[in-house]
Amino acid sequence: MTDFRFLHAADIHLDSPLHGLSRYEGLPVDEIRRATRSAFDNLIQRAIAEAVDFVIISGDLFDGSWRDMGTGLYFSHAMGRLGQAGIPAFILSGNHDAASVITRTVPWPPNVRQFGSRRAETHLLPDLAVAIHGQGFSTPVVSENLVLGYPAPEPHAFNIGMLHTALAGRPGHASYAPCSIDDLRAKGYDYWALGHVHEFEIACSDPYAVFPGNIQGRTIRETGAKGAVLVSVSDRAVTAAERIDLDVIRWVRAEIDCSGASADVTQLMRSVLTRVQEDNGSGLPLIVRLSLVGSTPAAGALNDRAAGLRDDARAIATSISPDLHVEKVMVLATEPPSATYSIGDDLSQLIGEASSDPGLAQTLAADLEKFMLAVQTHLGLPDEGELRRSAVDGDWSAVLRTAAIALRSRLTGEG
């Protein structure tokens, strides 16, 4: 009877920066810069501490166009530390590092086995009676079902299949190397070590097919704890697949219900941020996105004060804890239909009409044309709900609607 344990990780994206977080006083710049490396260090340390028998990384070690050999060398040194502890590592390329010049150039230490990308290969660990099968991505886009080409299971061995895939499709993830659970099951392997999807998921437990998720959240789309999976095998059967946290900074979304609130939402922000901090059992620094939602007559004022709100929220967060940071404040609050204004009915009505005036939409489009061009050269596609998204989509009346409620509030306020 052979008992062993291994660590299954994926989507390291080493040295890829955190997105959406602009710099401000009090932000731990160094921690943020080194977040993916620190999480990866945690992975290595954990593997050594747990004395696992081997480590599996199912693709996307590196981020696409990243060409700094420093990153590769860092990875190589880390693998060297595993090697010194007598732990072999198995890696394969995913969509992000398929064409990575780093993976081609870095000399791996002897304990690292990399799977080829032309056909599926098998590595054996005779002492443990383990056979590991896998095929890397040769190009960033792989649309065929790679599983079909995987070899038959080794008899009398624990068979592991490594694969970078979105299975039959996962929201927010490109549908690469598509395959079904049935395809996996048909292979007769004992464990499918999957990669590509950044959320932890046990897609199937007979046999096990597991996405460990990435090891460090890098955008507000990757909230919550991040890490790897520690798999225990006893007598060719998985006895445990335990999730372990490795991340060093955590992303959190928090909503503030502004229903009926005034334009001064300081107290609301403070109480929500305090609650977020209190709920943070991990002790890790948090990056929070605050969304102001609900129906309030002050929606216009909140929209108008968006820039100031972000500064306020950051100041409040800093005062609550040095480990609490604010990424953005999204104003999604809406006006109640019965909102009234003290600026004169006709003027208010006029402002209301503005959003449906086609001429005005054209004027705005022309006015912002150069700016949108300037922005396009630096920024990618905006998120849903952002004004820039409406502008890019040509939905000018949406922009004007937001502007109108902000403007009304401005004129009623100090104007």
Add this chain to the structure above:
Amino acid sequence: MRFSSLTLERYGRFENQQLNFHAGLPDLHVIYGGNEAGKTTSLAAVSDLLFGFPQRSPYNFLFDYTLLRVGAVLEDDGRVLECRRKKGTSGTLLDAEDAAIDEAPLLAMLKGQKRETFGLLFSLDQEALRSGGMAMVEARNDLGRTLFAAGSGLTGISDELRRLEGEADAIWGPQAAARRSFTQAQRELAEKTKIVRDVALKPKTWSDAKAARDRAATALDRARDQRDRVQVELRVAERIRRVAPLVRRRGEQLEELQPLEHVLDIGKAREDSAEAVILDADNAQRAKAAAEQLLRDAGERKAKIPADPAVLAYADEIDDLVSESGAGEKAARDVVRLEAEHAAAEKAINELRTEAGQNANAVPTRAVATRLRDLARKHGETAAGKSQIEENRAELEERRQRARAKLDAAGIDEVAEALVDAVDAARTLGADADARCEAARRAAEVAKGTALSALDRLTPWIGTIEELRRLPKVAAVEIEGVRDELSELAAEIRREEEKVQRSRNESAGVSLEIEGIVTGSAVSPEEIASAQEERTTRWTPIREHVLSGAPLSSPANIVAEFEASVARVDERMERRFALADASSRLSLLEQTRASHELQGAQAGVGAADATRRREALLDRWSKRLASSGLPTLEPVRFNAWQADREVAEGAQLEHGRLATEVDAVAVRRDVARAALSAALGNPRTADTSALAPLLAIAERKRRAGEVAAQQRRLAQAELDQVERDSAALDRRVQRINATAADNDAAWTAALAEAGLQLDVLTCGAVLDLIEELRGATINQAQLRRRIDGIKRDAHDHASRVDAVAERLDLLPSDPAARLRMLRERLAEARSAAKVIETLELEEDRRSKEIDEADAKLRAAEEALAPIMRDTLAMDRAALSAAIERSRARRSLFEGLAETERRIVADGDGLALDDLVAAASTADTDELSRQVSSLNSKLTQLNAEVDEAAATHGDARRMFANLEVGGTSAADAAADAEQARSELEVLAEHYILKRAQAITLKWTIEQYRERHQDPLLLRAGELFSTLTVGRYATLRVDSEGTTPRLLGMRDDGRTLVEVQYMSDGTADQLFLALRLAALEQSVKSGVNLPFLADDLFVNFDDERAEAGFNVLADIARSTQVMFFTHHPHLVAIARSVVGAGVHSECSLT
């Protein structure tokens, strides 16, 4: 808001210029002032008061900036604000005491207006009217928008627009600028992206460095190999060269060893011990010979020394005698001195006895002698005390005489008690009693004058104070009741008169309107028929053309003519309808006029009634006062009279109080003065009423009396003291006499006990003599005893010497000589015995030494016996030679072994034989050449290795640096991402700000379009009024690129552009526009005073009157101030609003 008054306290050329604007409708005020009178200054003062002084004000030519002040009383919606303004940066709004006050109430009254908007809308001069009007007509620049904004009630709207545009501009603009946040983030992003590019470690760089390191390592290994080979060769050659001399030396040593081959090797240890034993044996033999010689010498010396045992037998006795003989000689010398001392003592005793006389034989005890001496001392003390008492008595008598003399001299001068009391009483009045008396008198006189003048002020009432007191008083409530009733009646009269005037005005207005309607010409049915006929005529050819295709000569003209004819028909029809409408309006207007006239008549009746009631009330009041003897004054004036009356009565009371006080003070002073005068015995003084001179005389007299009494008291005290001292002296005399009697009795008793005859004065000397005699007698007896002892000892000594000498057969002689002989003989015997003893001891020591040497010799021979057997040596000398040979052989062997060891040591680990063989065949010269050549070759190769090592080190370092896996690129990428995030946020903000700005701009335009019509309509009405109907209204011509404002003439057809209007008409147009905007603003609640600076200069009298009518109308909803330097305009204004309500101020 309105000004109730404006005060130019210190401003421009003004100082305390006050302008009052009483309330009432219309709130129109004409401020008249000639040229240079300061109209412009006053206008500026209003702005400065409301909005604060500008940083540079031209109105400081008379007063310094810090002194400038403008004040006003403002009213707004029932609130009153009295305030003043100074120049400064903060806290410039002041109250009456120059203390800063809160600006909030003023700001509330200003309804958000700023100096600029106020200047545009509410403060106008001719020039501003023209430029502003032109801008409005052409809808040019912000002025139009501002006026619109003011009209809409949103004064800050264009500021808001500017702010929004500013906020957007601070984020992004078409031109990048460092101040813009978007540009900043953009630059940060570019900079960090460049860093990422620059510092990222390229795979090729890394591979190249790795290859370079490997190449350098290979080159280094190769160079090291070559060098190592040469080093080996060099080591062989140097080894041979090194061992060759040692091999030669080894050969020589082998040759030297050959002759000693058969010599016995005794061994180093045996050799050394044998040699030590031989040395010991030789030493022992030498010691034995020396000891035997010394033994023999000692025996010979002893035999030669003589001995004397007889004398040695009496040695102790002789020694005793010798020591006694010394003491005997000293005693013989002492006897001579003692005999002389004994004779002298005896003589002294005899002399003392003679001196003592009959007391010579008395021997008193020491106790008695001491008591006698003590009694004699006491007797002396008593005698001295008596003589001291006598001296004291004489001194006391002298003091008594002096005191009596002083007492007599002091005399008797008592100060009268009456004088003391008078002085004390005068002093309590105070040093300034006279001055206070005078001051009180003067105050009383002043009060009297005041009371009289207060009485004078009560005219027209005339009378004495007593008469005044008798007059009854009228209660304040009663006076106020009458006053209020009167003022109510006055107000009622004014109201009724106003009503009359208003009804008259309205009636006149209606009349004018009636006239206007009546003058319109009617349209006859014929006119309409003819126009319709013409229309039919023009239509016929077109109809033919349309229906049957008949040709048209010039279609455009024909169609135009037809359209004109249609228009004419329409116009006539409309006019006909309009006239019908006019006649119905006419009857309505006539009804209205009749109603106004009726109202006017009713109001006139009301006014006359109120006037009658007022006169009746006044009559009643006069009678009420006259009946009481009070002056008949109006309530207000009577109130003042009554106050004066109270003042007069009060002054009279004060005068009475002061007169009483004067009398009291004078009485007190006179009493004090009379007392003093009596006490002094009525002395003559210059002033008969003043207190001070008399008080001075009395105080001088009182002081002299007090000094004399003091001296007498002192002398009497001295006399009393003398008597007390005298009594004490008598008591001391009695005590001394008693003590002397006791002493004498004790003296007599002591003499009897001692058996002496003594005088008390000389007893000391006699007692001393007796004591001396006793001492001398004892001393003489002691001397005698010592002399006798010495003589006895000398005799005993001589007899013992003779006895010893006899036994030793000495010749007879005196004892001293015989003793000297005995002593010499004993010394010689003792010396010989000592020498003999020493020699005997030496003989014993030498014998022992001889025995020891013999023993050592025997032991050595035993020890050497085996080795002598082995070496076949016969004696110790032969043995020594054998040892020498053994040593020489061993030394040669050791040298050889050392040489061979060195050869092997220098032989790089090779075997001795190989080394010897290699060295034996080597050629030394050839070897040197080879070494030198190899050395130079090695030097070169070492240099090559060093170079290769350096190259390798560099390559390795360079690679190692790359291997570190630095984070600069990753850090820069993280920073770039942060900058990108900032850009995203800024983009959101920018889009929102721009969208807001554009929406607001659009809204303003829309609003203006929609609200233009009412504004224009009202402006048209005002324009018509101002031009006295010459123009009917205003029209906007929207054709063409920009809309044009045109005036429509009273014919309803002619349209005139502004540039073709006369100056006056253009001014009236501009004023109409401004006033329409003003009205709109006032309607929206911004009702600030309208300040017009000579706006009617281009108006003829008729239009000026119309202008005032319009202003008066506006002045019903907000205050209007009209500044002018034209007297005829003032007159027109007065005629327009009516003299009753006309308000006028002058600037002086």
